[in-house]
Amino acid sequence: MRHSSLRGVKLAVAAVAAAAMMMPLAACGGDDHPATADDGKPIVYITVRRNVTDVHVKDMPFTQELEAACDCHIEWEEITDNAWGQQKSAKMVAGDFPDVGLSLFDLNDVSQYPDSFLDFSEYMDQLPNVKKFFEDRPTAEKMVNDDGHYYLLPSDRGKGYRVSATHMFINQTWLDNLGLEMPTTWDELEQVLIAFKNEDPNGNGEADEIPMNIRDLGFGLWSPLVLLNSTGIVTNFMGNSASTQGYYVEDGEVKSYYAADEMKDVIAFYSKLMSEGLIPKDTFTRDDSQYASQTQNDGKTALTGVSIGWSSANEYGDLVDQYVTLPPLKQSADMPDEDVKWDYSMDATEFAYVLSVNPDAVNMDAVMKVINAMYGEKLSVEGYFGSIPDYVSDDGNGQYTIDTEKAYVNGRKDTAVIALQDRFAGYIPDSVTMINDTNADEVTASDEACRDALANVDAEKEVIPIWIHPTQEDNETLANNRTAIDNFAMNQLSTFVQNGGVEEGWDNYLQQLTAESLGLQENIDIWQKYYDEAVGQ
Amino acid sequence: MATHMQSASVAVPGGSVSSNRPKPGFMSRLAYHLQRYWQLWILVAPGLIFMFLFAYVPMWGIQLAFREFEPSKGLTGGDWVGFKYFIQFFQSPLFGQIMWNTVRISLWTLVMGFIFPIILALLINQIGSKKVKGFVQTVTYMPHFISVVVIVSMLNIFLSPGSGIIGRFFGDTSLMGNSGAITAVYWISEVWQHCGWNCIIYLAALSGVDTSLYEAAKMDGASRLQLIRYVDLPAIMPTCTILLIMQMGSVLNVGFDKIYLMQNTLNQTATEVISTYTYKIGILGGQFEYSTAIGLFNTVINFLFLMIANGISKKVNDASIF
Numbered sequence: 001m002r003h004s005s006l007r008g009v010k011l012a013v014a015a016v017a018a019a020a021m022m023m024p025l026a027a028c029g030g031d032d033h034p035a036t037a038d039d040g041k042p043i044v045y046i047t048v049r050r051n052v053t054d055v056h057v058k059d060m061p062f063t064q065e066l067e068a069a070c071d072c073h074i075e076w077e078e079i080t081d082n083a084w085g086q087q088k089s090a091k092m093v094a095g096d097f098p099d100v101g102l103s104l105f106d107l108n109d110v111s112q113y114p115d116s117f118l119d120f121s122e123y124m125d126q127l128p129n130v131k132k133f134f135e136d137r138p139t140a141e142k143m144v145n146d147d148g149h150y151y152l153l154p155s156d157r158g159k160g161y162r163v164s165a166t167h168m169f170i171n172q173t174w175l176d177n178l179g180l181e182m183p184t185t186w187d188e189l190e191q192v193l194i195a196f197k198n199e200d201p202n203g204n205g206e207a208d209e210i211p212m213n214i215r216d217l218g219f220g221l222w223s224p225l226v227l228l229n230s231t232g233i234v235t236n237f238m239g240n241s242a243s244t245q246g247y248y249v250e251d252g253e254v255k256s257y258y259a260a261d262e263m264k265d266v267i268a269f270y271s272k273l274m275s276e277g278l279i280p281k282d283t284f285t286r287d288d289s290q291y292a293s294q295t296q297n298d299g300k301t302a303l304t305g306v307s308i309g310w311s312s313a314n315e316y317g318d319l320v321d322q323y324v325t326l327p328p329l330k331q332s333a334d335m336p337d338e339d340v341k342w343d344y345s346m347d348a349t350e351f352a353y354v355l356s357v358n359p360d361a362v363n364m365d366a367v368m369k370v371i372n373a374m375y376g377e378k379l380s381v382e383g384y385f386g387s388i389p390d391y392v393s394d395d396g397n398g399q400y401t402i403d404t405e406k407a408y409v410n411g412r413k414d415t416a417v418i419a420l421q422d423r424f425a426g427y428i429p430d431s432v433t434m435i436n437d438t439n440a441d442e443v444t445a446s447d448e449a450c451r452d453a454l455a456n457v458d459a460e461k462e463v464i465p466i467w468i469h470p471t472q473e474d475n476e477t478l479a480n481n482r483t484a485i486d487n488f489a490m491n492q493l494s495t496f497v498q499n500g501g502v503e504e505g506w507d508n509y510l511q512q513l514t515a516e517s518l519g520l521q522e523n524i525d526i527w528q529k530y531y532d533e534a535v536g537q
Numbered sequence: 538m539a540t541h542m543q544s545a546s547v548a549v550p551g552g553s554v555s556s557n558r559p560k561p562g563f564m565s566r567l568a569y570h571l572q573r574y575w576q577l578w579i580l581v582a583p584g585l586i587f588m589f590l591f592a593y594v595p596m597w598g599i600q601l602a603f604r605e606f607e608p609s610k611g612l613t614g615g616d617w618v619g620f621k622y623f624i625q626f627f628q629s630p631l632f633g634q635i636m637w638n639t640v641r642i643s644l645w646t647l648v649m650g651f652i653f654p655i656i657l658a659l660l661i662n663q664i665g666s667k668k669v670k671g672f673v674q675t676v677t678y679m680p681h682f683i684s685v686v687v688i689v690s691m692l693n694i695f696l697s698p699g700s701g702i703i704g705r706f707f708g709d710t711s712l713m714g715n716s717g718a719i720t721a722v723y724w725i726s727e728v729w730q731h732c733g734w735n736c737i738i739y740l741a742a743l744s745g746v747d748t749s750l751y752e753a754a755k756m757d758g759a760s761r762l763q764l765i766r767y768v769d770l771p772a773i774m775p776t777c778t779i780l781l782i783m784q785m786g787s788v789l790n791v792g793f794d795k796i797y798l799m800q801n802t803l804n805q806t807a808t809e810v811i812s813t814y815t816y817k818i819g820i821l822g823g824q825f826e827y828s829t830a831i832g833l834f835n836t837v838i839n840f841l842f843l844m845i846a847n848g849i850s851k852k853v854n855d856a857s858i859f
Contacts, residue, residue, distance in 0.1 A: 089820055093608060112823055113608045216802055284803045285714040287693050479822045484630045487809055491716075494802040498710065517630040 035362040037073045042363035044070065044370055047077040047098035049084045054410065054417050061387035062379070062419070069373035072366035092116070099361040100370065103354050103423040106240060110151045110356075111472040117151040118357040126368040129375035133427040140351050142467040153355040153371070157384060158428030160440025163447035164454060165238040165345040166226050168308045168329075169315060173322040174201035185330045186230065186269055189306070193278040196305040204301055210294055211278040212306040214270070217494050219244045219257065222308050224270060229341040229453065230331045231262035234462045239348035242464035245482060247527045249464050252535070254528040256520055258489045258513055265331065267493055268502045275500055284494050311442040313413065325446045328453035342453035344463050355425040371425070380426030385434065386419040395435075402436040414439045460535075468530045478526060481519030489513055602830035615826070622830035631809065639810040643791050645724040647784050653732045655777060658739035659765055674740070677733025689798040692726055714803035723799065738780070742773040778850050782858055786843035789835050811835050 037043050048057060057063055057076040067074055077098065079087070084104065091097075092109065097116045110117050124131050130153060134141040140154040175182065175192070178201050183189040193211035195201070202209060214224035221238055228235050233250070235257075236243035246257050257263055273279045280286070280294075297303045299318035309315035312323040328342045355374075361367050373379055378388065381400050386392050391407040392400050407415045415421055434440065457463065470478060492509050496502045514520055561569070571578065598612050602622060605615040626632060657677065664670040683691075696704040696712045704711055712718045750768050759767065793812035800808045811831060819828025851857040 089823060089825075093612075093825070095608070108823065116608070218802075281709045282698055282711050282714075284801055285693070285711040286697065287690065476822075476824060479824070480625075480629070480818070480827075483814070483817055483822075487631060487634075487805055490802045491804075491806045494714075498714065498803060515630075517628075519630070 033075075042072045042366040043075055044072050044361075044363055044366050045075045045077070045099040046102065046370070047079060047100070047104060048102040048420060048423055049081060049104055050078050050416070050420065050423055051081050052410070052412075052417050053078045053080060057420065060419070061390060062382045065379060065382065065387075066370055066373055069379075070366050070369035072363065072369070074370065097356075097358040097360075099358055099363075099367055101356040101358075102420070102425055103352070105152065105356045106353050107152065107469045108240070108475060110146075111469070111475060114151070116358060118359040118361070120150040120153060120357070121148060123364075123368055126365075127372045127375070129372050129427070133375055136429060137351075137427070139347055139467065142465070143347075143351060143353065145467070146469070151356070152353045153375075153425060154351045155354040155422075155425050156351055156427045156429075157422060157424075158350070158432060158434065158440075159430050160434055160437050160444060161350045162346050163349055163443050164343045164450055165310060165349045166222050166308060166343040167311070167443075167446045167450060168226070168306065168326040169312050169323045169446070170306050170326040171196075171201070171302055171304070171322050172324045173302070174305055177201050177203065183326070183329065185333050186227075187333070189326075189329060190273065190276075190278070193273065193305060194276065197276075197278060201305070202302050208303055210280055210304050212273060213291065213294055213304045214279060214283055214308065215291065216284060217490055217497070219246050222310065224308060225257070225263075225266060226308060226343045227266045227269065227329070228257065228260075228262055229343060230329045231265055232331075232335075232339045232341060233257070233260060233262050234341045234457050235343045236345050236348070236463055236466065237343055238345035239352075239466055241348065241466040242468065242527050242531075245478065245523075246485070247464065247524065249462065249531055252461070252531075254464070254524050254531050256524060258485065258493075259510060259520070263493075264502060264506050267496050270497045271500050271502055274497055281498075284498060311439070311446045313438075313442040320442075325449035327449040338456045340453050341457050341462070342450045344454065344457045344459065346454075347466050352422065354423070374425045375427050377427075377429060377432060380424070380428050381432060381434075383420050383424035383426050384415070384422070384428065385437065386415050391415065391418055398429075398431040399433045399435065402434065404436050404438070408438070413442075464527065464531055465534055468527075468534050470526060470530055474526050474530075477519075478523050481523050485513070485518055485520055485523070488518065599829070599833055601826050602833045604826060606824075606826040622827045623834060625827065626831050626834065631814065634806060635809055635811055635814050638807060639789055639791055642720050642723055642796070642808075642810060643788055645720055646727050646791070647788060649724050649728050650731065650735070651777075651781055651784060653728050654735035655739055655773070657732050658736040658743060658773070659769055661736065661740060662743045662769065663761070663765075674733065674737075678737065679733070680730045681734035683730065685792075685794045686798060688726065688730060689795060692722065692799070696722070713799065714801060716804045716807035719799065719804045719807050723796065727795075738776060739773050742776045743769060746772045774854070778854060779858060782843065782846045782850055785846035786839050788842045789838050 033043070033045060035043060050057075057078060058074075063074055063076070088104070092113055095116065098104075105117070120127065120130070133156065137156055140156055143154050144150045144152050170182070170192075174180075174196055178195050178199050180192055180195060181188075183192045196209050196211040197207075200207065200209070215222055217223065217225060219225065219235075219237055223237055226235055226237060233248055234243075235248070238244070242248070242254070247254055248257060248260075249255070270279065274281065274283070295304045295307055295309075295315055296317040296319065302316075302319050302322050304316075306326065307315060312325065313320040316323050328340050330337075330340050355371065357367055357371070374383060377398075378394070381392065382388055385400070385402055386407045388394050388400075392402050395401055402415065407418055409417045428434075489509075492505075492513075496505065496509075512518070601612050601615075603617060603619055604613065605618050606612075607615040661670060661673055661677075664673060680688075693711075693713060695701045696707070698704045698707065698709045698711050701711075712722055746768060751764060754764055754768055789811060791810045791812060793816060796808055796810055797813050797816065800813065815828040815831050815835075818824050818831070847857050847859065
């Protein structure tokens, strides 16, 4: 009796323990990937990050063409931008890398997980299309070249996107209504903004105009700090570059935007505009959604006079016809024309880091065939803009026309729903001409007015190339220092803009900024080291 | 806790144990114990297994705080670097600011979030009509169910200068951008949201007060305030102590989501706390070892606070959680 009940206990404990052990196991198992399909053809697993997934990649004719080219099956996994942002770190730690990843990883990831990225340099013979791409586009090659190894492949979306990513716009209709000239200097801009504020340019009888609208201070896309270009300092506010971390080069010397006298001028200017009520006082505290409601409003009455963004159509929606690009301003009237620069972000706009391969991929030959096919002209066009002939027609001689009726769905003015768009891997050469690529046409139109200023930029001497990539260790130092520097400096600059006091406070700010403990000089030294190496090449 | 265990073991059915046999070995004692109480062990088994799997097993990963993280070698495969990341955190120029922000915001929230529910419970308890009482209770605990994202959006709207119902009284800049006011914005909104919910437990304690105590006190001529002071407060005091001790365990825990959502460039010198810093360094920057070290430091401090509060309370008024 006693004995049997004891065994009962043991059994029960064992059963419970076993059940508990099974739970996590069951959760992990079950997603094994077969290497070949039933028909004996290899399977290639591709994960792509997309911003819309209404139409799945596997349903696009593009996939069938790829499969024909590689004589294999492709299993797509699509992941949204948001989901990827949350899963990325965990997936990498878990070693969960797909055979082929599109738009998933950047160079920081490569330096952190070097063993999880295939070195393409050993496979270049199997990738003639990529080889040709690198010959045609040395910048793209340099972006991924790591001592002769390639751990990522870049994409090139063609000449339609060889533009600065940031433009400043002004409401031409308002200028006309008030009989004003296009401003060319900061002072003239201020006068125009004052007129916008006081003279009811939108004619609705209400003082609801927002003369100038800006986003948060920062070194990223569409930052109001692009006004630094008016002072002769070049910015490159896109992607992951020295500039987006706050560094620039002048006469071969790397410097920080934070510590520049020119920064003081820009901040003082914005502070003045804000104190005069020309920029909304709640700019730095409001919800992001309010920005769009002020620039686009109801699509009928314009509320915004000047703002900074990608293209006028993107920034103002239905009000696009009222706006034109404001040509880069001079800081003061007496400065020579050639000192006016503009945001030199065309490389980051045209090229992107996209394609990675897991070195443990089983069907490497098939993977290489897929990749080579992707970088061919026709499949590049199809990957970005949509399948031929369903959405895009091949007119011959490298000209392709997008059928906007079919391709632009869900109210979008691009092909992100029915194609991979900017998440594609491929190379669209200059011989290709795209008709009806609305996004490119709009941003190119917005870019025209900046071309003179962009021509003033000496890319060799005034821009830290975007293809410089520090080592893992240096990146950590840079990042840790940057967290502390940004925390202090961005806060100070925002406070200066909001509450004034630049003139009195600047010296004190500089003193704290350059304190050794903050690590600004350490970061400058690191970038200087890499810049010198890059120039020496 | 201790008294529960005793009463449980007393309640187990079974005959008396002979006291004069020789002391048996450990294994046989264990077998005997299991044979007698195996039902109880089965009862707690799911909880124990859960705790072991999800609280103790993952603790193996704590050693990451002392190692160089190398993804290819797994969480525990990197080189041992000792206290490198702790020292790095202590020497970081942000260390002082982060600690001060964390302690300031969490202490304000903790103290105010402790006092106000008690006051509210005592007030609600004074309401005579059951209907009114139920209505007030429902209205006060409703905000508890609003998600943090919505709360922060509401704060933004309430405080927007010119048009917000509160913002219009504070000039042309939003309090959300005022590093001096952000702590108050944080704890007041926190108290407003959770006060009603947190007072429920006190109301439960108050409803258990013997009505004869009130009658006796009234006979002695006690006023309303004196009733609260001499009957209600002592009745809920043990509950208060336990809750306070438990809250002390999270003294360095400013919840991540709310403060992160409230952060902007104007107030970030006052809102950068341990959790947001860990997020920026660890998740965004990918430095898992560094953020693990910061997290471990945070936990150790919390644990110390919990122990100290528990010890003091044990000495002073004999109420403690262990």
